[in-house]
Amino acid sequence: MNHGHHQHGIDPTVSFFDLWNPWQLLLTLVIAGLYLYFIGKGRQRFERVTPVKTHHVFLFGLGLFTYYMAAGSPLNHYGHHYLFSAHMLQQSLLYFVVPPLLIVGMPKYMLEAFFKVKWAKKMLETNMLISIFAFNLMFSMYHLPIVFNTVMQSELLMSLSHLILFLAAFQMWWPIISPLPEVQHLTELRRMAYIICGAVLLTPACALIIFADSIVYETYVGVPEVFWWLPSMDDQQLGGVLMKLVQEVAFGSSLAFIFFRWFRKDNPKDAVDLYQPAMEAPQGVKE
Numbered sequence: 001m002n003h004g005h006h007q008h009g010i011d012p013t014v015s016f017f018d019l020w021n022p023w024q025l026l027l028t029l030v031i032a033g034l035y036l037y038f039i040g041k042g043r044q045r046f047e048r049v050t051p052v053k054t055h056h057v058f059l060f061g062l063g064l065f066t067y068y069m070a071a072g073s074p075l076n077h078y079g080h081h082y083l084f085s086a087h088m089l090q091q092s093l094l095y096f097v098v099p100p101l102l103i104v105g106m107p108k109y110m111l112e113a114f115f116k117v118k119w120a121k122k123m124l125e126t127n128m129l130i131s132i133f134a135f136n137l138m139f140s141m142y143h144l145p146i147v148f149n150t151v152m153q154s155e156l157l158m159s160l161s162h163l164i165l166f167l168a169a170f171q172m173w174w175p176i177i178s179p180l181p182e183v184q185h186l187t188e189l190r191r192m193a194y195i196i197c198g199a200v201l202l203t204p205a206c207a208l209i210i211f212a213d214s215i216v217y218e219t220y221v222g223v224p225e226v227f228w229w230l231p232s233m234d235d236q237q238l239g240g241v242l243m244k245l246v247q248e249v250a251f252g253s254s255l256a257f258i259f260f261r262w263f264r265k266d267n268p269k270d271a272v273d274l275y276q277p278a279m280e281a282p283q284g285v286k287e
Helices: 022-039 041-045 054-071 074-081 084-105 108-116 118-124 128-142 145-152 155-177 188-210 232-266
Strands: none
Touching: 022 041, 022 054, 054 074, 054 084, 074 084, 084 155, 084 232, 108 118, 118 155, 128 145, 128 155, 128 188, 145 155, 155 188, 155 232, 188 232
16 A cells, blocks of 8 residues: 655545545335334244334444444544554444444344344354353454555455454453343353453454554555654554553443443332333243
C-alpha cells in the first residue's frame, strides 16, 4: 500500500461509497429485516415462543447500528488508510460491543433455534476457557507487526481475519451472557472470573502498543496526518488506550449485568427487576 503521494492531506479521490460502504449497509439492513420478521409474522415458525420485550429490539438494533458504524462508516476507511486509533476503535466495537448486544437483543426462542444448528451448537459449546484463550490468542497474534502489516495489504485477508475474529468473539461472549439453560450450569461466580481473565489476557497486546517508542506498524508509517493535533506516535498510543478502554467498559458492564442477575436470583424480593425480561425463564420453571 503506497501512502507516500498523499503526504499533505487526505486523498481527494475518495468517493462517498468508500466512506459509507453500501455492501455493509445492505448486510445490516438484511439482518434487521430478518430479525423484525422473526419477532413479528415469522414467530409461528418457532417452538415455545417467549415474549419479545422492547429492550430486546432496542439492544439488537443498537448492536446492528454499532456494527455498521464500525464496519461500514468512515471509521473503517480512515482506520484502514490513515489512523491506527480509528482501526483500533473499529476492532474494539466489533469484538467487545457488537456480539454481547446481539446476544442479549435476541429473544430466547431465537437463540434456542440458533443453538439447534449443528455447527453453531458445536461452536457455542466449546469449553469456556478454550474460547477465551482462543480469542485472545488470535487477537494478540493479529496485532503482531508482521501479521498486521501483511493483513492490511490485502482486502481479502483483512475481511477473512475480521470474520474469524468476529466469530471467535461471539464464541467468547456466549457463555458470559447467554440466557439459555444449556449455559446456565455455569455459576455467576465462574462467569465473573472468566470476564476478569479475559481482561487480563488482553493487557499485554495493549501495553505493547501503548508503550512502544516507535511506530509499530509499517502500514501507518508516513501516512498523512488527518488531525494536526494527532501525530503518528500519539495516534498509535491512542489506539492502544481505546482498545483497552472499550474492552474494560464492555467487560465491566457485563460484570455488573451478571452481578445483578446473581443478586436477583438470591434475593428475588429485594432485587430491582432491571434485567428480568432478557433473562426470563419459562413460566413455572426455576432458573
